[in-house]
Structure formats: C-alpha cells, structure tokens
Amino acid sequence: MKIKNHLQRYSISTLSLFSLFFSTLIIASNAQAANATISTTRPKLVVFLVFDQLRADYLLKYKEEFVKNSSSKLGGFNYLLENGSYYPYAEYNVLQNMTCPGHAMISTGSWPINTGISLNEWYDKETKKTVYCVEDEKYDRSPRRLATTTLSDEFKALDIPSKVFGVALKDRSGIMLSGRKADGVFWFNEKNWQWETSKFYKDLPTWMGPYNSKISKIKGEKKWLASKWGVEATINLGQEIILNEKLGKNKGTDFLFMSFSTHDIAGHTYGPNSKEMKELTLAEDLQIARFMNFMRSKFQLSKDVLFVLTADHGIPASIEYSNLNKVEAEFINEIEVIEKIYSELNKMYSPKEKQEWFSSFKSLHYYANDVVLEKLSINKKEFLETCRKIILKQNQLEEVLIPSSFTIEKIINPQLRAQVDNSFVGHQWGDLILVPRPYSMNKSQIVLVNHLTGYVYDRTVPLILVGDAFRRQTFYQKAYIVDIAPTVSAVLHSLPGAKSDGRILYETFRN
Ligand SMILES: [Zn+2]
Structure with a gap:
C-alpha cells in the first residue's frame, strides 16, 4: 500500500x-x-519625411509616373512604397487639420487635447494678442507650448548617445517634430535667404556658416519656396546634417526630421487638382530618389535606417473645381456673416449704440468681446446661442459649435463629437466655431484653397514605415497618425511621448 x-x-x-x-x-x-x-538591434538612424499637405491620394494617383526602383538606382516614393508597411489612408481625427497641430501629433503620439496645440495661431483673451504656436517670449521660437514630450525626447531620456536634428522651411514644422531636446532645428528665413535657428537650441553649428553664405549668395525670390527649389533646399540641408554631424555613425540611434513645406505653400496657391501640383509632386519624387540613393551610398539601408513618410494634413479641391464637378461648394462669406450678426445683436441688445461684439476672428474661431458683454450685463450663454442661431439662419454652414456649453446632447453627430473630444484646447478656442459644409471654405485673399476641417480630404494622409522591423505590405486597417510615435518607439525599445494616445501598429512587425 x-x-x-x-x-x-x-x-x-x-x-x-x-x-x-x-x-x-x-x-x-x-x-x-x-x-x-522584436529585434534586439536598433536602427542607427531614424528619418522622418513629412510632406506638408500631401493628401492620401497623391501617392496613389501618380505611382506609375514616379521613378521606378532598380538595382542600380533606387526610386523615390516608389522605394518607400515598395519596401515598407504602407497605410494608404492613415487618419487624423481632429476638428481642424493644419500644420502645427499635425506635426505635434506625429512626434508625440497625442491628440491636440494632450499636445496642447490645436491651432497654428489663436487669440489670447488675457493679453488680447494673437499667439503663434511656436512663439516664445524668451527664446523667440521654441516647442515650449507643447504640453507633452516627443518620441525623440523620450529616446534621449534613455541615456543612449543620440543626436536629434530637424529641418523645414516653416519653423513650426521643424520645431514640433524635433521636440525639446533637439540638438539643432533649422528653418528658412526668406528675408535674408538663410537657414536659422533660435536661442532655445544650441547656436548654429560652425559648418552652417559657410553653408548659409553659399545659399544667401543665390538671392532667391519668395515664390521659389513654392517651387521644387524649396524641396531641393530642404533635402540638401538634410544631407549636409547627416554628413557634418555623422548621423547614423554614432553609438546610439540618431534622428533626422525633415518636413517639406513647399507642397503646402504650392497647394494653397494652385489647388490639388492643378497641373502645377502634379509637376511638383513628380519633382518631389526625383528629390526623394536623389536622397534615397545618397542614403544607400552611406548606409546599409534597411538595417541601419528606419524611414517614416507621412503628412500633416490634406486639402480640399478648389471651389471652382468642386463646382465644375457638381459639388455645391461655396466660399463662406465671413464678412457677410459677421455684418449680419452685428446688425442683429445691435438691434437686440444695444439699439442706441453700435458695439464691437467680438474681439477676434481667426481660423473660423470667433472670440466674443467679454468687456462689452459685461458692460451691458448680457448673459454670455444666451448671447452665444443667439449668435449661433443668427449664423445658422444664413444657411451657409454645417454647424456652429459653442465650446463653453459642450455636452453630449449638443453635438449629436458622433464623428464631429469624436473630433471635438480629441482636439479641445479651451484657452485657444473661440467662443463660437464655424464648421463648413464639405468642400466649402472661408474666403481668403492670400490663398485659393484652405484646409480647416475634419473631413476626409483634410484628415487622410499616407503613412509608410520602412526598415528591417517592418513587413513589406499594404494595410487597410484603421491607422491614426498618433500611432506613429508608439510604433517607432516600440522598435527603438523606448517610450512614446508622455501623453501618447496611439496604439502600436504591431501588424506591421516582421515575424
Ligand atoms: Zn496649409
């Protein structure tokens, strides 16, 4: 037993x-x-290529006309399209798509409610001044209004040697991508025709002196910034940084953020369906091909370098183009809208004396003049509701939002509600926000076409991730731009920004 x-x-x-x-x-x-x-070795260099206003369909539309890849010569966009994980329709999900918030979402993995950057510029009721997203009282320009950290800021916190550089014609693009710990961020000063930086970063590196004086001798014209010259100049400086700073040849992982502002400057002028934009996109492809071949001459491409290609926002067709195609788009006549509000408000609240009812109108945000409301003891909530009704009666808009009285019931459309949830930055937003109908936009004297909405054409952009970590595959799963930072950080074994909202696009990882 x-x-x-x-x-x-x-x-x-x-x-x-x-x-x-x-x-x-x-x-x-x-x-x-x-x-x-999860590979144990990190890439030596991470390169972000952000095309300002490159709507999702540009790459799909012109693919056949881009430089073909061959073993002797790499293509440009085609090299990236054919060698990585490609989301043709990656999305922003915000109320208004534009440059500064777009670049901040790319680098941080956060929606504007967490980056603190919901607009390029806004009216500050306290100081009664317009504030620009990268303006800085102390340093002139800096990322200090960014309310979180970026993926390269977090990588630098690992205490692994790492250099971070950013380049863009527009200061806000380079600054928002490169974060607080960047070793250098350079943008273009069109007055003295030179690349410059701010005191927030280190002084311009010594090699920039001779480089800048070579450029300033050209004495170019402002319109060049909207031509292929702008793309070429951005790539040239990117390559100069790689060579002079020995990026990718240091011990850890380095970062180069390049944003191509030219695509946006030209797109506003000509509209996305123009022959000028086609010519520019093909010229950009040649420049990217030049860059890819330069990179191949310096690195073992897929092993050493991780590339990300994306855009900060899209663009609608021009009003004229929409109308020709029977889309009833129109310019919102804001002068008429404002005159109508003023005359009705004067009649209603102040028949004897005309009042300045609003302090500022900016990017479809209307900032009420609180001094006048107080002086006349007007209930602000009622006042705003009245304004909303007056505007909607003119039958030009999809919706007029009153941020101070946001409740679930107030915004019935779930798409709009999600976009408001993601984008809300109270002190930057107006008391009223005008939401245009699809393809309609506010009229501007400076630009032909404008992107100020959360509609598909403004929010949908390509996303390509290239490098040893990623599959060569096209993905149609939902991917948001805030997913970029957590995904790249996962490959680097580091953290995304402190308030990251995105998910890791793990379906792209190679087994
Ligand atoms: Zn733009």
Missing part, C-alpha cells in the same frame, strides 16, 4: 514535472517567437 501510494505520488509528481518541463518548453518557444518580432 505504501509502495503503491508512493508510486502514485511518484507518478503524479513525475507527471507534474513532465508537464512543468513541457510548459516551460512552450513558454520558451513563445518567448522565442516574441523575440523574433
């Missing part, structure tokens, strides 16, 4: 030992599988 018991016990324990051994094997093989998806 004893022996039997012992045997039984023995066999049970053998069994459990066996199963323990077996399950350890399973765990070990699972661990191996997990290891296989």
Whole structure:
C-alpha cells in the first residue's frame, strides 16, 4: 500500500514535472517567437519625411509616373512604397487639420487635447494678442507650448548617445517634430535667404556658416519656396546634417526630421487638382530618389535606417473645381456673416449704440468681446446661442459649435463629437466655431484653397514605415497618425511621448 501510494505520488509528481518541463518548453518557444518580432538591434538612424499637405491620394494617383526602383538606382516614393508597411489612408481625427497641430501629433503620439496645440495661431483673451504656436517670449521660437514630450525626447531620456536634428522651411514644422531636446532645428528665413535657428537650441553649428553664405549668395525670390527649389533646399540641408554631424555613425540611434513645406505653400496657391501640383509632386519624387540613393551610398539601408513618410494634413479641391464637378461648394462669406450678426445683436441688445461684439476672428474661431458683454450685463450663454442661431439662419454652414456649453446632447453627430473630444484646447478656442459644409471654405485673399476641417480630404494622409522591423505590405486597417510615435518607439525599445494616445501598429512587425 505504501509502495503503491508512493508510486502514485511518484507518478503524479513525475507527471507534474513532465508537464512543468513541457510548459516551460512552450513558454520558451513563445518567448522565442516574441523575440523574433522584436529585434534586439536598433536602427542607427531614424528619418522622418513629412510632406506638408500631401493628401492620401497623391501617392496613389501618380505611382506609375514616379521613378521606378532598380538595382542600380533606387526610386523615390516608389522605394518607400515598395519596401515598407504602407497605410494608404492613415487618419487624423481632429476638428481642424493644419500644420502645427499635425506635426505635434506625429512626434508625440497625442491628440491636440494632450499636445496642447490645436491651432497654428489663436487669440489670447488675457493679453488680447494673437499667439503663434511656436512663439516664445524668451527664446523667440521654441516647442515650449507643447504640453507633452516627443518620441525623440523620450529616446534621449534613455541615456543612449543620440543626436536629434530637424529641418523645414516653416519653423513650426521643424520645431514640433524635433521636440525639446533637439540638438539643432533649422528653418528658412526668406528675408535674408538663410537657414536659422533660435536661442532655445544650441547656436548654429560652425559648418552652417559657410553653408548659409553659399545659399544667401543665390538671392532667391519668395515664390521659389513654392517651387521644387524649396524641396531641393530642404533635402540638401538634410544631407549636409547627416554628413557634418555623422548621423547614423554614432553609438546610439540618431534622428533626422525633415518636413517639406513647399507642397503646402504650392497647394494653397494652385489647388490639388492643378497641373502645377502634379509637376511638383513628380519633382518631389526625383528629390526623394536623389536622397534615397545618397542614403544607400552611406548606409546599409534597411538595417541601419528606419524611414517614416507621412503628412500633416490634406486639402480640399478648389471651389471652382468642386463646382465644375457638381459639388455645391461655396466660399463662406465671413464678412457677410459677421455684418449680419452685428446688425442683429445691435438691434437686440444695444439699439442706441453700435458695439464691437467680438474681439477676434481667426481660423473660423470667433472670440466674443467679454468687456462689452459685461458692460451691458448680457448673459454670455444666451448671447452665444443667439449668435449661433443668427449664423445658422444664413444657411451657409454645417454647424456652429459653442465650446463653453459642450455636452453630449449638443453635438449629436458622433464623428464631429469624436473630433471635438480629441482636439479641445479651451484657452485657444473661440467662443463660437464655424464648421463648413464639405468642400466649402472661408474666403481668403492670400490663398485659393484652405484646409480647416475634419473631413476626409483634410484628415487622410499616407503613412509608410520602412526598415528591417517592418513587413513589406499594404494595410487597410484603421491607422491614426498618433500611432506613429508608439510604433517607432516600440522598435527603438523606448517610450512614446508622455501623453501618447496611439496604439502600436504591431501588424506591421516582421515575424
Ligand atoms: Zn496649409
């Protein structure tokens, strides 16, 4: 009996030992599988290529006309399209798509409610001044209004050697991408025709002196910034930084953020369906091809370099183009809208004396003049509701939002509600926000076409991730731009920005 018991016990324990051994094997093989998806070596250089206003369909439309890839010469957009994980329709999900918030979302992985950057500029009721997203009282320009950290800020916190540089014609693009810890961010000063930086960063590196004086001798014209010259100049400086700072040749992982502002400057002038934009996009492709071949001459491309290509926002068709195609788009006549509000408000609240009812109108945000409301003891909530009704009666708009009275019931449209949720930055927003109908826009004397909405044409952009970590595949899953920072950070074994909202696009990882 004893022996039997012992045997039984023995066999049970053998069994459990066996199963323990077996399950350890399973765990070990699972661990191996997990290891296989996460490479232990980091890329030497991370390069972001952000095209300002490159709507999703540009790459799809002109693919056949882009430079073809061959073993002797790499293509431009085609190299990236054919060698990485490609989301043709990646999205922003915000109320108004524009440059400064777009670049901040790319680098931080956060929606504007967490980056604190919902607009390029806004009216500050306290100081009664317009504030620009990268303006800084102390340093002139800086990322200090960004309310979180970026992916390269977090990487630098790992104490692994890392250099971070940013380049763009527009200061806000380079600054928002490169974050607080950047070693250098350069943007273009069109007055003295030179690249410049701010005191927030280190002084211009010594090699920039001779480089800048070479450029300033050209004495170019402002319109060049909207031509392929702007793209070429941005790539040239990117390559100069790689060579002079030995990016990708240092011990850790370096970052180069390049944003191509030219695409946006030209797109506003000509509209996305113009022959000028087609010519520019093909010229950009040649420049990217030049860059890719330069990179191949310096690095083992897929092993050493991780490329990200995306855009900060899209663009609608011009009103004229929409009308020709029977889309009833129109310019919102804001002067008429404002005159109507003023005359009705004067009649209603101040028949004897005309009042300045609003302090500022900016990017479809209307900032009420609180001094006048107080002086006349007008209930602000009622006042705003009245204004909303007056504007909607003119039948030009999709919706007029009153941010101070946001409740779930107030915004019934779930798409609009999600965009408001993601974008809300109270102190930057007006008391009223005008939401245009699809393809309609506010009239501007400076630009032909404008992007100020959350509609598909303004919010949909390409996303390509290239490097050893990523599959060569096209993905149609939902991908948001805030997913970029957590995904790249996962490959680098670092953290995304402190308030990251995105998910890791793990379907792109190679097994
Ligand atoms: Zn723009």
